Amino acid sequence: MEDENEFLINVSDDNSASFFHQISHEKGGNWDGESLAFLDQNGDYQVVSFSYPNGMIVGVTSLLLKKKLRLVNKPTKSEKYVAIRIGFNGEIKNLKNREHTSEGIFMYNAAQPYEVTFPINTRLQWMVIRFPHAYFHQWNEKTAYKLKEVLQQHDQWFLYYRLTPEIEALVRETYKVSMNEDLRRIIFFARAYEIIGRILLLVEKEENELFATNVHAEDLNLMLKLKEDILSDFSSQPNLKALSEHYNMSLSKLHRTFKAVYQMPILKFFNQHRMEEANRLIKYSDKSIYEIGENLGFSSLSHFSTTFKKFFGYSPNELRS
Template sequence: MKKYQIISNEVAPHEGYAKIASDFEGTWDGVRLNIDNDYLKLFITSFEYMNGMQVAHLNMYSNTELTFKNALKENKKFIIIRIGYSGAYSDNKDYRRFNHDGIFIYNTNQPFNIEYPYQVNSQWITIRFSLEVLEFFDQGIESKFDKLLNNDEPFFHYYTLDPEIEGYINEMIKVEDNKITRKISFFARALDILASLKEKLEKDQLTSSNIKIHPDDFNSMVLLKDQILFDFTQPPNLNDLSRELGMSISKLNRNFKAVYQLPILQYFNQHRIEETYRMVKYSDKSLTEIADDLGYSHVGHLSRTFKKQFGFAPSSIRGTLY
């Protein structure tokens, strides 16, 4: 099987889970999906709550080209928060790479396709909820978050992933195999994420970026993001990317900035330094090894860049320098 398209809808994803489990000879019991074969490795934990609210963690490695097509469902208006990350786990089980995709918020009032990464380990969290759920927790108090989501027009918003929300995701995943607490924990952490986003928007700590480019260009930018962050030892070459995508460098940067709020090279450097912080703090690797893994010319280059960004030396958050 070389290509596979999932035709489902974001309002009722469990229907799609059941079909893909059948097509790939996996299992789906209403909470856990397990597929483990040469074509696809897909593991999902998904819970449903009041008013159709759903919270899920998905982990996938595919040797099949997978695409998802959203089939619109009339009279059903849901909001989707998708928090994605990719990369392998290190020996230190507390270390995960969450930074690649950031946070997408969009509504279901639109047709769209999602092309999943091919032969790359990908994981993401999804929180789906209706506006009724939002109103239940709002207690009649209007906020910037409400205004953002109460929009009948199609929208996509993108935000970078900050440490607070990353921490909530870590807590969610740690209890995934605990059948006694996991459903409650998924729900609690999802509410924490919603509350954090709401508070940050209210305090103008997040800059809203409503994506308004052609759908084909949007898909190209999403795939480009995966490409440039796949290997931090290879900074993106704008001339090569321009030729590959058939657009000028100025249009390339303009489209990329429309989605991710930064030009390509700044985005790459920002994510590389964030990844540096994670590896310094959580991995067992020496700074020399981290410098090699992330494409710094030498450990001194890493240390200077780190201190310029964070205001303190990398050695201050770990035991040894080399």
């Protein structure tokens, strides 16, 4: 049964140009092969996307919704490809009780279904990079690397990684150039190359396994919602008992399912993202370092500074200066 307070969009990464043309026709927008922008009763949409001769697709999307959006990705077997979606909130305002946090790097193959619900009144932005398996093998000449092993699998697989400051800076640079019609096509391509390289480097350096394979679609969708819940308020540690009751799962199943998707325990996941949020706020907001630490749940400025430096290797003051 459809919820009258939300609207549904079915997407498939195998033909983005066809998808944008369809959306343009349905919503009264104008897709010119590169960009799409329209405003209707559901919200404000802006898309810039390019297809390249090697099969790579690179695009950015910005949404400000008046209705909740349920985005459903349907798997395809027509082509083998890898898709990367990198999301972040476009406006940094409240540090507490955020309705939604879209920050994160999602990488998956053509066989992976998923469903995400986006809330109203929040500027949401993400970048998409999609490339065929064959192109990746030609581009990366290493004979052994972790992603190569995963690409050889026919089953669905999924990777989530927190949005690091280095990759976020590249994504933000891509957004900045998206309105420059003379430069954006080549800059999108160049930034996509660098982002892919940095993600591969993260994967290779990570000691733990990052790829989740054959995760049931319902479990994945549930854990995507759980991620939003635990990262919606960084001022205190997640209440695991309350979460298990909310999702009608035992604590052991909650831990087991979460780790199957995100490859780490819930509290470690939360603490890593809290540090990335601190880095983001120091760089992109005008909040004082003391205020940022306090709102992120640290008991004192010294505790915040010590934890921050241990995680990043530099202090909050060094980052801001």
